[in-house]
Amino acid sequence: MTTTPPIAIIMGSQSDWATMRHAAETLDRLGVGYDARIVSAHRTPDRLYDFAKGAKAAGYKVIVAGAGGAAHLPGMTAALTPLPVFGVPVESKALSGVDSLHSIVQMPGGIPVGTLAIGKPGAINAALIAAAVLALSDPDLADRLDAFRAAQTAAVAEVPVDEA
Numbered sequence: 001m002t003t004t005p006p007i008a009i010i011m012g013s014q015s016d017w018a019t020m021r022h023a024a025e026t027l028d029r030l031g032v033g034y035d036a037r038i039v040s041a042h043r044t045p046d047r048l049y050d051f052a053k054g055a056k057a058a059g060y061k062v063i064v065a066g067a068g069g070a071a072h073l074p075g076m077t078a079a080l081t082p083l084p085v086f087g088v089p090v091e092s093k094a095l096s097g098v099d100s101l102h103s104i105v106q107m108p109g110g111i112p113v114g115t116l117a118i119g120k121p122g123a124i125n126a127a128l129i130a131a132a133v134l135a136l137s138d139p140d141l142a143d144r145l146d147a148f149r150a151a152q153t154a155a156v157a158e159v160p161v162d163e164a
């Protein structure tokens with residue numbers, strides 16, 4: 001029997017995976033389970049509807065949604081599910097992701113999407129904030145998040161060096 005992992009990472013296109021894999025890798029580091037799926041608001045609207053309407057019943061707890069350009073995926077997902085949705089603006093070729101950011105962040109009051117930074121930092125932070133939500137009811141995960149922060153702090157040198 002397969003069980004649904006707590007986090008769904010969804011993205012609008014295969015081309016978003018180069019960014020969204022950083023969310024997946026961050027969850028791997030934290031030992032948090034996830035499914036990664038391509039769900040396009042524009043090219044596969046029925047898949048979006050089915051996924052978002054069924055996400056809670058399927059057992060997901062948090063959704064991380066990345067999209068670029070006319071990035072309607074996070075907002076439409078949030079409109080269709082009561083689960084928390086964190087949006088990652090993927091860096092677009094034409095407008096460097098500012099279009100994605102504005103598309104995701106400017107939600108109307110009442111339908112929230114927690115919007116992260118453009119690109120890789122946003123993908124990493126979406127995973128971290130999703131994990132932090134889960135950690136509220138998972139003390140072991142809370143300990144792993146503390147350890148992640150401590151390791152990150154310990155890895156910062158006090159003196160800069162010349163890089164090759």
Ligand code: RP5
Nearest residue numbers: 012013015016067068069090
């Ligand atoms: C959006 O269009 C996707 O999220 C992607 O960021 C962007 C471009 O998609 P492709 O043309 O690369 O498939 O829906």
